[in-house]
Amino acid sequence: MQIEFYGATSGITGSCHILRANGETILLDCGLIQGRREEMEKNRRPFPFSPDEISAVVLSHGHIDHSGRIPLLVKQGYQGPIYAQNATMELCDIMLQDSAFLQEKDAQYENKWRKRKGKPFIDPLYTVADAQEALENMVGLKYREKKEILPGISIRFQDAGHILGSSSVEVWLSENGKQRKMVFSGDLGQYDTPIINDPAAIEEADHVIIESTYGNRRHRERQKTIEEIGEIIREATHQKGNLLIPAFSIGRSQEILYYLGKYYDEWGLNRWQVFLDSPMAIRASKVYWDYPHLYDEEATKLRKKIHEMPHLQNLKLTASPQESMGINRIKSGAIIISASGMMTGGRIIHHLKHNISRSGSHVMIVGYQANGTMGRALVEGKPTVRIHGDEYRVKAKVHTVGGLSAHGDVDDLTRWLSSYRKSSPHVHVVHGEPESKSDLRDHIESALGFKASVPDMGDLLDI
Incomplete structure (x- = not known):
């Protein structure tokens, strides 16, 4: 053996x-x-x-x-x-x-x-x-x-x-x-x-x-992480920009949606449009909804209370490329959850292209960023990033939220x-x-x- x-x-x-x-x-x-x-x-x-x-x-x-x-x-x-x-x-x-x-x-x-x-x-x-x-x-x-x-x-x-x-x-x-x-x-x-x-x-x-x-x-204490997310959303609300959340399609996207649903009122999310802009994450979320018997106790209680998960009145699932491109016409008030999580490809790259050099915008990084990725460059505070062959100055505020891994x-x-x-x-x-x-x-x-x-x-x- x-x-x-x-x-x-x-x-x-x-x-x-x-x-x-x-x-x-x-x-x-x-x-x-x-x-x-x-x-x-x-x-x-x-x-x-x-x-x-x-x-x-x-x-x-x-x-x-x-x-x-x-x-x-x-x-x-x-x-x-x-x-x-x-x-x-x-x-x-x-x-x-x-x-x-x-x-x-x-x-x-x-x-x-x-x-x-x-x-x-x-x-x-x-x-x-x-x-x-x-x-x-x-x-x-x-x-x-x-x-x-x-x-x-x-x-x-x-x-x-x-x-x-x-x-x-x-x-x-x-x-x-x-x-x-x-x-x-x-x-x-x-x-x-x-x-x-x-x-x-x-x-x-x-x-x-x-x-x-x-x-x-060691990860940050989860309650402190939740409080930090709320602070980031309030800061972005005050500055009237967009909030980009690069997230892996399976696991992280569903967890973020869960928190946005749970703290909808406390975080003032009625003033935002929330986009899940990843065809894979949209399809994966349906799988999550179809397996409630694998949820933990808290999620089970929430599902029973609101009959589905997540429950966001202003959530828009943008499956098509045309819908995704339409998001980039929005200059303020959009929370965009999109893949890939390390910003190595996918739709998040296009959203970064339109927002990374805008001082009112925010990027919230919620997962591990490997060496050589754009995500690692942002975490390390690089002044510029290369997107589709062009250099873009980083003027958006980058937040690293460590407790959601x-x-x-x-x-x-x-x-x-x-x-x-x-x-x-x-x-x-x-x-x-x-x-x-x-x-x-x-x-x-x-x-x-x-x-x-x-x-x-x-x-x-x-x-």
Whole structure:
């Protein structure tokens, strides 16, 4: 029985780990590498395995850095099952087809340039047809439903509290009379996050693979974060500008809408027009509304009270490009929630183009911003940003709101690990910047007494 560490060992995207037991090979996640162009080019490198040798794929959740290379796996010959929690299946129907559409568009743009330069054309990384084939192979499971997926190999999904359907994966392995239990954390959310439940406690394992996005940081207290959002909205109201909120389509957008609905009167939102300007976020929000049984207690009470979620009288869902372009004619009084969350593409770029150099405008950054992204440049206070080849001076006020991350901080990660009361697992720290991983490793060993390590890509561990 072996674990091979592959994706998300040298960064925070491209999650993928390989389990081998009883003559079978399983992938835990198969995510897209994101970030700078040179990083994304790594997606075209060959897998360190033959796709037709994979027996099963087990997916922790729908975010594209965990699911986004599954269509490529299918394109290259994988025909087996892809196990996911039921809500994750529905979100992947949105995410993977959208990702495939963007892959096709990117290849078209690239090939226009290559034609002018006399260079050979490239194929898209994968197509919509590849994504659709992958979706047909998905098998949905409920939380807490243990299932034998291969001889001697069983899995169970537990709520990871990150986004709807996000899971920590328990894996039981049997080989030659020996049994081992391995747990993959997936992406763990913060405790007491609205809408979704807290990460579920798991009491025993021999090995745990854990993410470390915020492995050496602590989030701001949530109530203080809510108060800060209210202050930002009041300041923007006074200055009569627009408020841009770059947000990931799945998870963050729904949480922001939840808060805008809950504090509608207190924040004076009747004076604003609120736009959810992301086709993917609009479709994802419907999935959230369709899974009320996965809500936490607070969200369940709110839904019962107002019959739907969110409840914003002035919310406008702008699905079409024409509706999106129309927003940019508004100079004051618009709250625009739009993707992408790190401002690497999508409709938010066009809204920034029209607002970033206007002194009355505001940009509220609510999530992690990776190195090399426009979001990181704004967080670091760069005086200018490049949009569509042109330089724009940053005159809008940029706010960094640190308490809304969908990822748990070091205290949340420690709290989740402390639930392992029946065993002292060997913990393997992945999915984070180098310092974050090493700091979390040291913290786990000192605070919990568990053996912990930071694996490199290609490390092979006999378990």
